[in-house]
Amino acid sequence: MTAINTLDTTRVNIAKSFGSASKSYDISARLQRFSGKNLMPWLPNRNDLTVLDLGCGTGFFTDLLSGSYQQVIGLDISTKMLNYAKEKRSTDITWLEGDAHKLPLKSESIDFVYSNLVIQWCDPLDVAIKEILRVLKPGGLFIFTTLVKGTLHELKSSWAQVDDDKHVIDFKNETELNTLFNSSTSVMLEHKCQDIVLEYENVLHLARELKGLGANHVPSQMNRGLAGKEKWFKMTEAYQDFLEPSGIYPATYRVYSGQVVKLND
Ligand SMILES: C[S@@+](CC[C@H](N)C(=O)[O-])C[C@H]1O[C@@H](n2cnc3c(N)ncnc32)[C@H](O)[C@@H]1O
Structure with a gap:
């Protein structure tokens, strides 16, 4: 029971963190735009499909998908992200507030799930994967990007020289992802991994971009207080x-x- 409550609190905090970034998000989203566009060649070329954009954020890609597919659903855990998306994006899209670990959708109702830079926030990830597979029709596709170990290694190792606290979320490695997706219920058809190196004027610029993306949240039990100025320096x-x-x-x-x-x- 305690474990479930802790997880619930973590997800509420993730939603808040992204929610507070909803207005600045689109300006800071250079990584998201790049990785989301990278998925385009994998999209099915039939248009009579029902699509779920899982963790749709401000709905940038949901909007693109709605131009190509019959029914598009944008789902996110953050109310503020969804409010922003509803205001800015196509009125043809159905918006749903929900958690990837417990999708408010019928089993076998979705032809393909698109998800850009979301599942690194899912914990436990196997529960979210079960849910994605539950809502997919047999033969349906899950097309996604996520961040894996090695991400923000510069920031991680710089903090490691200061204290033992967790300042960057834990990312899974490639083998763990392959194992999770190659099972009796699903198979990884294709995958690729690439390092995107973004440039910053200074560390504050990096921190501001992570904050602007809502990506600065680490589970509170591991983040013992705010790092003081001295530690930051x-x-x-x-x-x-x-x-x-x-x-x-x-x-x-x-x-x-x-x-x-x-x-x-
Ligand atoms: C990095 S943003 C990506 C947004 C969008 N996919 C894009 O490409 O711009 C991650 C999004 O995942 C959402 N999210 C995080 N955990 C979630 C969960 N458990 N269920 C649904 N959405 C979640 C956040 O609220 C946020 O909008």
Whole structure:
């Protein structure tokens, strides 16, 4: 019971963190735009399909999908993200507030699920995967991107020189993802992994972008208090090890893209 309550609190905090970023999100979303567009070649080319955009955020890609498919549903855990999306995007889209771990959708009702940079927030991930497979029709596809281990390694190792606290969320590795998706109910058809290195003027710029994306949340039980100014200063000093000759601060995002099929019973 305690474990479930802790998880619920974590998800409420994730929703709040993304919610407070809903207005700044689209300006800070250069990584999201890149990775979401990368999935386009995998999209089915029939248009009589029902599609779920899982963790749709501000609905940028939901809107693109609605131009190509018959019925498009944008689902997110954050009310504020959904409010923003409803205001800005096509009126043909159905918006749903819900949690990937307990989807408010009928079994076998969706032809394909699209999800860009969302499942790294799902914990436990196997529960969310079961839900995705439950709502997919047999033969249906799950087309997604997520972040894997190696992401923000510069920030992680800079903080590691300061204290033992968790400042960056834990990412799964590629093998863990392959194992989760290759099962008796699904198969990974294709996947790829690439490092996207974004450039920042300074560490504050990176921190602001992560905040703007709502991506600065780490589960509270592991984040023991706010890092003081002194700790922050030490961390930025350590980050200088990665400074490029041009004076740019790099941050690596290891983006995993996958195409999974739900097997017939
Ligand atoms: C990095 S944003 C990506 C948004 C969008 N897919 C895009 O490409 O711009 C992650 C989104 O996942 C949502 N999210 C996080 N955990 C979720 C969960 N358990 N169920 C549904 N949505 C979730 C957040 O509220 C946020 O809008």
